Amino acid sequence: MTSGTEQTERSAPGAGRFAGRRIVVTGGSRGLGREVVRLLLAEGAQVATCARSAESLDGLRRSFGASSDLFTRSLDIADPELLEQFVKSAADTFGGLDGVVACAGGARGRGITEATHGDWAATWALNVGHFARLAASATPHLKDSGGGSIVVVSSISGWKPGPQAQYGASKAAQIHMVSSLARELGPHGIRVNAVSPGSMLIPGKRWDRMRQDDPVGYEQFTAEFPGGELVRPEEVADVIAFLLSEQARGVTGVNLPVDRGQNAPTPQGY
Structure with a gap:
């Protein structure tokens, strides 16, 4: 595991809902994380993000241009030491932190008889361990700023059963952690919430490939959604931004689904 490269670009914070706000987003180079970073930058935030690559x-930096106030570092979020160093560097660069988003995550392994101990441990580290270490390392900086907001991207798989069990269990753990941390950190002015996306239609990813390669199967899958359409990453990013903002100052300890009313989390269903 290596910390890879680090880059920083600074510019005067712009106008917008997050003008002057300093926010860390893990997993911000693609998919939902990229959309969150884009939205926060567009609304005036200074953003620090990390990814393995x-x-x-x-590519993220090039797409936002030289005026973006963006700090980046390549690292493995499952390495607690590297993650802590990243958070500290982001806070040092920006002069503090006002919010964090645990967007990175993932899963490893197949069904219960095939998944190894290593598969369970890796899935747990990606989702639960990463969130716990991010919250722990950011909390002193949020306290110094007078409070702030922590958001974790969980999943509807955290309470709607679907394959594989190690993924759903880790997402359920994130949701429980939100309830606990909201009580623990509330006295310090820190809000903690979860956003649970449904199946997102992201260009080049699983459901987009299914739409192109298996249109009949994809059409059947859309029946799990009352409106017949999958969730889009920008819809989830809007909700994450809301929870980070002062508009949500009365919201903490909440798991907020953004799933268009989805039933089963996958085409296999349960």
Whole structure:
């Protein structure tokens, strides 16, 4: 595991809902994370983000142009020490933190008889361990700023059963952590919430490939959604931004689904 490359660009914070706000987003180089970073930058925030691939972070920076106030570092979020160093560097660069988003995550392994101990441990580290270490390392900086907001991207798989069990269990743990941390950190002015997306239609990813390669199966899957359409990442990003903002100052300890009313989390259903 290596920390890879790090880059920083600074500019005067712009106008917008997050003008002057300093926010860390893990997993911000693609998919939902990229959309969150884009939205926060557009609304005036200073954003620090990380990903495993230095190349993907370089592409992120190029897409936002030289005026973006963006700090990046390549690292493995499952490495607690590297994650802590990233948070500290972001806070040092920006002069503090006002919010964090645990957007990175994932899963490893197949069904219960096939998944190894390593598969369970890796899935747990990606989702639960990463969220716990991010919250723990950011909390002192949020306290110094007079409070702030922590958001974790969980999943409807955290309470709607679907394959694989190690993924659903780790997402359920994130949701429980939100309730606990909201009580623990509330006295310090820190709000903690979860956003649970449904199946998102992201270009080049699983459901987009299914739409192209298996249109009949995709059409059947859309029946799990009352409106017949999958969730789009920008819809989830809007809700994350709301929870980070002062508009949500009365909201903490909440798991907020953004799933268009989805039933089963996958075409297999349960």
